[in-house]
Structure formats: C-alpha cells, structure tokens
Amino acid sequence: MMMLAQKPWLNRHVSTSASNPDPPVAAPGAATEPLPATQTEPALLKEEENMDIHPPHGPIHTKRDFFIHMLTIVLGILIALGLDGLIEWRHHRALVHEAQANLSTEIRNNKETIDKALPDIRQGEKQLEQISSVLRQVEQGKSFQGNLSYRFIGYEIYSTAWKTAATSGATAYMSYAELKNYTDVYDTQQVFLSLQDRAFQSMADLADLPNIMELGPKKASPARIQQVEIAASRALSVERTVENAAIELQKQYVAATQMH
Numbered sequence: 001m002m003m004l005a006q007k008p009w010l011n012r013h014v015s016t017s018a019s020n021p022d023p024p025v026a027a028p029g030a031a032t033e034p035l036p037a038t039q040t041e042p043a044l045l046k047e048e049e050n051m052d053i054h055p056p057h058g059p060i061h062t063k064r065d066f067f068i069h070m071l072t073i074v075l076g077i078l079i080a081l082g083l084d085g086l087i088e089w090r091h092h093r094a095l096v097h098e099a100q101a102n103l104s105t106e107i108r109n110n111k112e113t114i115d116k117a118l119p120d121i122r123q124g125e126k127q128l129e130q131i132s133s134v135l136r137q138v139e140q141g142k143s144f145q146g147n148l149s150y151r152f153i154g155y156e157i158y159s160t161a162w163k164t165a166a167t168s169g170a171t172a173y174m175s176y177a178e179l180k181n182y183t184d185v186y187d188t189q190q191v192f193l194s195l196q197d198r199a200f201q202s203m204a205d206l207a208d209l210p211n212i213m214e215l216g217p218k219k220a221s222p223a224r225i226q227q228v229e230i231a232a233s234r235a236l237s238v239e240r241t242v243e244n245a246a247i248e249l250q251k252q253y254v255a256a257t258q259m260h
Contacts, residue, residue, distance in 0.1 A: 092173045095169070095170045098170070099164070099168065099171070099174075102161035102165070103256075104257060106159075106160065106161040106162070107185065107257055108253075109158070110189065110253060111250065111254070111257070113156070114155070114157065114192075114249055115250070117153070117246060118243065118246050118247070121239060121242055121243045121246060122243065123151075124239050125240060125243065127151070130148065131206070131209065132229060132232045134148060134213075135229035139222060139225050139226060143216060144213070148209065150209075152200055152203050154200060155196070157189055157193065159190075178259060181252075185249075189249055195238065195241050195242045199238045199242050202231065202235035205235065206231055206235065208224060208227070212224055212225055
C-alpha cells in the first residue's frame, strides 16, 4: 500500500470528501450559475508585492523641497542627539550624587573614629615619655619603684566609598576642586594608617622593658638599657607623628563634610 505525504498545496486543490469525489457536471445546454468572485491567495501575494511606500509629502521636484527634507532630517538627528545627551547627563549627575552621599557618610564615620583615637594617642605619648625618663634614670644607676606600661590601640578608617566612586567613574564627572579635596583627604588618611602601622611595629622593640625593670640597674647591662631607651624614644617620635597626622586628618574631614 502506498501512502502519500500531505502537502499544503495539495490540501487546497484536492477535496477530502469521500462521498462525492468528483465535482458535478452540468448537463448540455443547462444554464450555469456564475461562481462567486473570490480573491485567491496568489492574487493577495501579488497585491502585497506591488505595494509601494511613498514619502509623506510627495516626490521632491524643486530645490526648495530638497532643502526642506534635508532640514527635517538634520533637525531630527539633532533632537535625537540632544535627548541622548540629556539622558546621559542625568545619568552622570545621579552617579555623582550617589557617590557624594556615600563619601559624606564614610567621612563622617571616619571623623568619629579619629575623634576617639586622639585621646588614646596622647595617652600613649605620656606613657612613652615616662618610659624614656625612667630608663635614663636607670642608666645613671638610679632605682625606680612602680610600674611602666605602654598600650597601643589601632583604629580602622575606611576608604570603600572612595574606591567605589573611582571604579564606577563618578570621580570623572566631579569638579576639580571637589575631586582635589577628596583626594587630599584620602591621601592623608593613608599616611595616618601607615604611621599607625609603624607605631604598632615599634612595640616589638620595647619587649625587653619588663625584664630590665625586673633586673634593676645593678643587674641589667647598660647596653640592654640603652637599647630599650632608644626604642622608646623612637616610638615616642612615631606616636607624635601619628598625632599630627590625626589632627590634620580631622581638619580635612571637617572641610570635606562642609562641601555640600
């Protein structure tokens, strides 16, 4: 048995009725009724293929028409570019405003941290001054009664908002004066953090201090006493530099928060 595959064009020309496979044949001389006028699919396709699109104002006949069309095109392009530029400008301003808000919040938080750090820094200076003074007395053979201590406290200040502003490109749309102020603030902040690390490292040079105070001037060697005394003087110098950086950073924080 042979089976025929169905084709779309076959379905349109072959009747699927099984009861009357052949169309009726009119008798000779009988009047025939005209078939209804129907538009076939090829005619529709032909009509669509012949459809033309004309300019809205008709064909161009004169130079005046030509220049009017050219002017219309140019104005349309300029308006599109202007709108695109306006949207881009608003996007940049929104980016800058968001960065400014984040920077203001971060700087206020960092200022609060520095405000808390300054009293501790000054207290550490007093402790180091006392250690240096006592060690000079011990070098001279004098005894000391009491306890010596030095406590170092490190503080975290952040630059997340500044790095985010640079990564997002917001800094490229800030004014020069504003960008310079922010740059100075975060440069000074980095100096403070570096000095704070040096102050922390100087604690290792004071590790022999408890042993010297326990042995006293008679048993501790002069070289050991002098070594720790030099380390205390160096740590005091670093601590004072940390204080100066913190004071300068505090001033810059205040100026930065007053920009907006």
